[in-house]
Amino acid sequence: MQLSHKGSIAAALAGATCALLGQSQAHAETDSSVLKDWKFDTAILYYGETDRVSLAEGVVSATKTNSDDSIFNVKLVLDTLTGASANGAVAQPTVQTFSRPSGKDSYQVAAGDTPLDDTFHDTRVQVAASWMQPFADTWRGTAGFNVSREYDYMSLGVNGLLEKDLFQRNTTLSAGLSYQFDSIDPVGGKPTPLSSMMVPADDDYDDEFEGEDDDHGAKNGSDDKTTLDMLFGVTQVINRRMLMQFNYGLSIVDGYTTDPYKVLSVINTNGVTQDIVYENRPDSRTKHSFFWQTKYALDNGVVDVSYRYATDDWEIDSHTIDSRLRFNLSGNSYIQPHIRYYQQSAADFYQPYLNQSADLPMYASADYRVGEMTAYTVGLKYGRTLENGHEWAVRAEYYQQDPKNAGFEQPGVLADLDLYPSVKAVILQFNYHF
Amino acid sequence: MAENALPAATPPVSVSKQTDFCIGRFDAMASPCEILIETSDEQLARTITLLAATEAKRIEHKFSRYRPDSVVSNINTSEGRPIPVDPETHRLLAFAETCFQLSDGMFDITSGILRNAWKFDGSDNVPNVRQIKPLLSKIGWQHTRLSNSTFTLPEGMEIDLGGIGKEYAVDKVADTIKTGYRGISVVVNFGGDIQVTERRKHDQPWMIGIENPASAAAVTDTIVKIYQGGLATSGDARRYLLKHGKRYSHILNPFTGYPVISPPRSVTVAAENCTQAGLLATLAMLQGKHAAEFLAEQGLTHWIYN
Numbered sequence: 001m002q003l004s005h006k007g008s009i010a011a012a013l014a015g016a017t018c019a020l021l022g023q024s025q026a027h028a029e030t031d032s033s034v035l036k037d038w039k040f041d042t043a044i045l046y047y048g049e050t051d052r053v054s055l056a057e058g059v060v061s062a063t064k065t066n067s068d069d070s071i072f073n074v075k076l077v078l079d080t081l082t083g084a085s086a087n088g089a090v091a092q093p094t095v096q097t098f099s100r101p102s103g104k105d106s107y108q109v110a111a112g113d114t115p116l117d118d119t120f121h122d123t124r125v126q127v128a129a130s131w132m133q134p135f136a137d138t139w140r141g142t143a144g145f146n147v148s149r150e151y152d153y154m155s156l157g158v159n160g161l162l163e164k165d166l167f168q169r170n171t172t173l174s175a176g177l178s179y180q181f182d183s184i185d186p187v188g189g190k191p192t193p194l195s196s197m198m199v200p201a202d203d204d205y206d207d208e209f210e211g212e213d214d215d216h217g218a219k220n221g222s223d224d225k226t227t228l229d230m231l232f233g234v235t236q237v238i239n240r241r242m243l244m245q246f247n248y249g250l251s252i253v254d255g256y257t258t259d260p261y262k263v264l265s266v267i268n269t270n271g272v273t274q275d276i277v278y279e280n281r282p283d284s285r286t287k288h289s290f291f292w293q294t295k296y297a298l299d300n301g302v303v304d305v306s307y308r309y310a311t312d313d314w315e316i317d318s319h320t321i322d323s324r325l326r327f328n329l330s331g332n333s334y335i336q337p338h339i340r341y342y343q344q345s346a347a348d349f350y351q352p353y354l355n356q357s358a359d360l361p362m363y364a365s366a367d368y369r370v371g372e373m374t375a376y377t378v379g380l381k382y383g384r385t386l387e388n389g390h391e392w393a394v395r396a397e398y399y400q401q402d403p404k405n406a407g408f409e410q411p412g413v414l415a416d417l418d419l420y421p422s423v424k425a426v427i428l429q430f431n432y433h434f
Numbered sequence: 435m436a437e438n439a440l441p442a443a444t445p446p447v448s449v450s451k452q453t454d455f456c457i458g459r460f461d462a463m464a465s466p467c468e469i470l471i472e473t474s475d476e477q478l479a480r481t482i483t484l485l486a487a488t489e490a491k492r493i494e495h496k497f498s499r500y501r502p503d504s505v506v507s508n509i510n511t512s513e514g515r516p517i518p519v520d521p522e523t524h525r526l527l528a529f530a531e532t533c534f535q536l537s538d539g540m541f542d543i544t545s546g547i548l549r550n551a552w553k554f555d556g557s558d559n560v561p562n563v564r565q566i567k568p569l570l571s572k573i574g575w576q577h578t579r580l581s582n583s584t585f586t587l588p589e590g591m592e593i594d595l596g597g598i599g600k601e602y603a604v605d606k607v608a609d610t611i612k613t614g615y616r617g618i619s620v621v622v623n624f625g626g627d628i629q630v631t632e633r634r635k636h637d638q639p640w641m642i643g644i645e646n647p648a649s650a651a652a653v654t655d656t657i658v659k660i661y662q663g664g665l666a667t668s669g670d671a672r673r674y675l676l677k678h679g680k681r682y683s684h685i686l687n688p689f690t691g692y693p694v695i696s697p698p699r700s701v702t703v704a705a706e707n708c709t710q711a712g713l714l715a716t717l718a719m720l721q722g723k724h725a726a727e728f729l730a731e732q733g734l735t736h737w738i739y740n
Contacts, residue, residue, distance in 0.1 A: 009717065010733070016532040020525050021606070021707065039637065137730070169737070170657065239657075240643055331451075331474015
């Protein structure tokens, strides 16, 4: 049994120790395959904004840990979205009429109300899979892909992550790369940037507007964009209780970033809408983000605090502070309060409306999501482990987004109208892990 | 769950409750022993700790060379006669034989006799050649004979299972717990020799501090994340001699009777089980300055302090 190759000593010892401990090797293998079996995470989530969008989502995630500690994960997400979303136009003291995205119908908005397009209902299916493989003792490589499909949108992505442990595994360096291809085929076609939204006449819109579409080409075809993300991170074990992480991310978007369903109001000096035009955004966006997170284990809980700063060439700078505090109520249950605060500055092309008298800018959007705003989330989660080792958790959160006026005037009739209404939402989630 | 009959005299154990697990403690094999149990049920934790302590004490009594009634003492005083051995002892001796062969004679359970010359107490008492030379002739597993049911040790020689006994006990205890309490993740930690019975819920790792001999006063532990399997450390944190600025490791070369040259201060290895990890750590130390190279060739997760 003399072995000349040192490389096989570990393998020979594995056999010898099995004999010593009175286990057959086959037995040991079966054992570990039972222990490292599939685990499932399931969740259902409801997100509902007051008078606006509501979303229901189901998630099933399955993870298998293999005997060489490689991990395979596959995840399926299904969500349905219904409700209304702000179309970008300003409120008016009179009733307003807008064309639906299809261009074949119209909807009216009451005086004083923020114009909401209630056409939204969509179903999204997303599938993602990844494989993590440890190698050469202190390295881990992960590769994954994802596909997402909704009625007017399709997204394909691949990603990779490389991690290296250093200094007795107290430090982990990571570098990641992902490439995403998104294709959008807007309902009714892609509108010509800053062209007028045509409102169909009440009676015979069918004939007139199908013809118009073809003739003027205000809406035409589909478009796409690509996103390249790079991530560099360091995770450091500070001591037995504390873990710290720093990440830098670079995101480069190239292509169609415009929301084809968003419009702007063109107003006269008295604040009265004269025209409604489709928005237009730059065809690229470069974003840098810096992320810091610390987790600290208490005697009966965990403190998790993170801060993110992001800045991009659309001039949107954002700050996010997120904190979770987990209290163990007993050995098998916990509560976890959550507070998140978010703040962003407006994109340089954001404006709540266009002035009829001014020159048409190259880029413009009145979408509140690229405007100045603050947002906060407060929530509570309760989780419990069952006798059989399964775990369930329920989470309830309140979310409020407060768009702010980034220094724009509200001339004439706009003075008395709320151009920056808050968005309020509740989030309910139920998880089950087995 | 299996009902395990405990002996009349139960060893003293203590149990304390942590955030999401319990710790059972007792002393055995000249080490502080810890049992980490993923349960909030203290009564259950106490039962498991008692089971662990009882099995550890059984192995300690059976194989300690300090106890005159142990199997090892029985062999060491056999004066060259064949001694009948029970199946467990036979398995341990057969394992020692395999280790001797795999290491080309560097790992030898008959080399413990060098202890008569070397006392690793941190002093500068380095023995001279005249003290060591006579002992070398009493070392050599190849002179022993292991048959199916007996073991023969030449007169004047000694065996010492210290190099594998504790790791074996850790694995045995882990096995006993695993058989009786499937579904509960338990860490068996005898002074840094560790075995996890099964994965924790939600694939969380156990975070375990291992002594870092490189740092003064050993206050800085290295935190090791362990999901399953075994972990063992071989090192000379306290066991060494220092003379004229030269450090003499307690890892002795059985061929020369002197410490191996420039081994790392300590080596920790992760493997499928604790015994395997312990042997690999010891074999790495025996490679001296080539320890890192040896471990890299084995392709196992490891930590080295120089």
